[in-house]
Amino acid sequence: MPLDETRVHELRRDFAILSQEVNGHPLVYLDSGATAQRPAPVLDAERAFLEQHNAAVHRGAHTLAGLATDDYEQARETVARFVGADADEISWTLNATDAINSVSIALAKANAAGGAEERIRLAAGDEILITEAEHHANLVPWQELAAATGATLRWVEVDDDGCWSLDDMRALITERTRIVAFAHVSNVTGQVAPVAEIVEAAHAGGALVVLDACQSVPHRAVDFHALGVDAAAFSGHKMLGPNGIGVLYLARDLGRALPPARTGGSMITTVTMEHTEYMEAPTRFEAGTQPVPQAVGLAAAVDYLEAIGMDAVEQHERELAERMVAGLSALEGIRVVGPAAGVDRSGLASFIVDGVHAHDVGQVLDVQGIAVRVGHHCAQPLHRRLGVAATTRASAYVHTTEAEVDQMIEAVAGVRAYFGVQS
């Protein structure tokens, strides 16, 4: 079933926050790329859990603890199935950033301890390959791992539109490459990476592939097994789910090989004062009390998205993105970055208004109730390459209407005149 205007308006009723007025105008929320809003079923699922089953999981023997543990593991199953993974390949983290750091910290630990398996060992001369378009969350942790191991960080450069090419990526994958990390979908340009092709090239040389799936899992059907990646990360708050929960996918083999980044309760089998033995994945990667109500909420978000259908979500956003790109590009002095028209892009558009700083653009939209994001979007190198400190980004989700997109475009159309910039 496509996500047509009727259905979108039905869905909007689930989002209380969208019925608010902001600065005297109905809120037009076009910042889902930064954080999504949560529909009532997600809020209700979390609250029901807290009012009926809440208890420490995997620890107690009492009835509530049993119910809570069932809900918790059921949530893991739901999320795993949603992304084409097995439940024991999914562990919870604070957010996607934490998930990526868990991999880089674990790799640094494994190397420091010595005796790590060949495929997770890095040394001087080895290379970690990323792209110039990465979010800082998928960039700085690799700088740190390079510093810790003596490996070299390399990157695929982007073009004038902020996009990078498969050919350039392939050319940089050599026998020295040990890790290839990149975003499935860019949070600035909306470019969609050819994951399977990169996995093939990377695995041919024995490199691990780490996928930043923050902007893909919420917006299109994703199957980690089919893609063949070794690790992946995404966040609950970007997919209609709770804050305070991220997901780390570790393919079974890698989950067996990696030591835990964090240690503590609930992830051990035996602890003496001298020595500790750890459980297997995924529990090994879940030290301390986990975000249990959040896992329940995230599973409810998955149910909500599946009820809409991820293909319908993708299609809806593609249409909105095309509308944004066409409408904005038609304006004098506006440059939309990212893939050319007709090329796959996710439901967002980042743009530069000639002569007006992004912050001022955002301000003009905000007084009209339109929430967009302005800044470097945690991608400074990309922006440096684009020659600006900041862009303005409008990002859509399931509740976004064509009318909202049009309203945003019309507001942008008035910006340059307001600031007296000549065309």
Next chain:
Amino acid sequence: MPLDETRVHELRRDFAILSQEVNGHPLVYLDSGATAQRPAPVLDAERAFLEQHNAAVHRGAHTLAGLATDDYEQARETVARFVGADADEISWTLNATDAINSVSIALAKANAAGGAEERIRLAAGDEILITEAEHHANLVPWQELAAATGATLRWVEVDDDGCWSLDDMRALITERTRIVAFAHVSNVTGQVAPVAEIVEAAHAGGALVVLDACQSVPHRAVDFHALGVDAAAFSGHKMLGPNGIGVLYLARDLGRALPPARTGGSMITTVTMEHTEYMEAPTRFEAGTQPVPQAVGLAAAVDYLEAIGMDAVEQHERELAERMVAGLSALEGIRVVGPAAGVDRSGLASFIVDGVHAHDVGQVLDVQGIAVRVGHHCAQPLHRRLGVAATTRASAYVHTTEAEVDQMIEAVAGVRAYFGVQS
């Protein structure tokens, strides 16, 4: 105002989960030491935030982002004030375990990178001092840090009741000691550590003090500045607040010296492909999208606790603990561990039922609707010293009544007979 029965019954109305029946009996929840329940004002605060102000903080320029940022920083102020800290000394983590790991991982990083300040540098011959009573969360990370730096892990031993002494601790603090880490209140014995005295001894030798405040902050007034500790950790879910949020306190000096354990968005000033510069504390320690609604919920929990008054909370729990200890100790074949009667202990009692495994004890209580925790409570070394694999722990909170404690004692009184253990 003391927390008398009338007031306790008033408070109970805020906890929907407590009005449930479990196994045909009204729920008697005596497992707050593992995870506390959340009163309606906490749930409502989180939901109100999500339905009115939810947005990415410190990032957007739009109105919601501004409101969300205000709420978020206001929550930090509230929590900081509650524990006698300045707002910039408080950063959010996944849980207390994550907070302690953030310190140990940061120290390992600082050492590996070289050039760390003298006071945070560890080397072979240096010592990390903990106790045999620690929760695994305050034990395993220090084993890891010792392994990473070549330092030696030492510990204060406990006596037959599971308690350790200030004299023994002092005797082990030498000029080699660089870190002293211990629980303010033990989650098994309820023993309360003489923090100020230990801080004095540790600081005299130049060692840092890391306080595991998981079981103190929820249950009594705590002032980190007054105690003089260098770092401290506690969890939202144990203090009527949300899961998915922990608190790391870093005294200003230490916060300046420590590198971030995690890196990514929102904690940087400048990122190039080659190099990254970080913000100052607390932002430096908050990579990626933070648990913003949880921070708001945690602040609501603090408000709730402050409305009761932490002295009243402490007093209430002291009375309940005395009642537990007296009632249980009077039973044939029951041994309560922890401080002797009359000595300060928090609102819990862990005990051993002669001839009956803790798991069976918990089961007998559970069918009567009484939820207690059984197991090693993430303190295997302590239990090994007590000569058992598991104990049964009853732990109270603001909503616990004397009648509930009595019910628990009566249920325990029937256990040995049921299993046919002779007295």
Next chain:
Amino acid sequence: MSGALDGLYQQLILEHAKRRDGEGLIDDFDAERFDRNPTCGDEIRMRIKVEDGIITGFGWEGDGCSISQASASVLAGIAPGLMRDDLETRIDAFRTLMRSRGTGEGDEELLEDAVAFAGVSKFPMRVKCAMLSWTALEGCLQQIDAGQTDAGQPDAQ
């Protein structure tokens, strides 16, 4: 209280928890395994001897709740003298019973005294207590197949 509990703590289980049949490690063995339930700390060390595909020696040492200890004791009355394939069938039957969430009764011919554990399946959190010794035995059999005799890995769940 008794009513609710009696389905779980059958008289036979309470007796076995005290009798502890088969307790004690045998010296002449082909496989040894140490398993632990990390949630509650129950643990068992088991050794078996297999000759011509028949279990000829069986002994265990353990610490844990009455369910886990009784289960090892009951197993000591079943395993010795069986062909290993037959034993595997029984392990599977026991696992099926434990997973039945109160609906199964168990085949007394296959499971003998172990049918007394049928009530445990209504208490999902106790199922792993009952399974501990059976999983350890399964581990021993796998070791023999793999030709190892070293103590097994602590159980992860």
Next chain:
Amino acid sequence: MSGALDGLYQQLILEHAKRRDGEGLIDDFDAERFDRNPTCGDEIRMRIKVEDGIITGFGWEGDGCSISQASASVLAGIAPGLMRDDLETRIDAFRTLMRSRGTGEGDEELLEDAVAFAGVSKFPMRVKCAMLSWTALEGCLQQIDAGQTDAGQPDAQ
């Protein structure tokens, strides 16, 4: 839209954002500072010269929103020629105005063209844009006190 925005984007501010008075780094200077607002990426590099306690040279280079750029331009009309103590009084007055959340009007004698920023205080998220150059100048003065001339630390917030 104009109505709501005009309190923020006073005509004088829009003009200054274009005029960019004082733009360009001076070569002969006693203090230099680079500050950046990490949230939005606005940045400024500022150099000043001080002789006998009087600001005799002032120049800046920057990139950012109109508020931050106009604010630097306005400052260029205020700072040169002032005694440093006097300048500090004005920085404090500007900060007070910015923190007034729409209630302050600003003393025109002290703040001159900078009173045009009064409306910014109603937009809490833009206050740090307006403050950027003023904080940088404060940093320069502190450097002179401390006897350093190296570029400052990037601003943490």
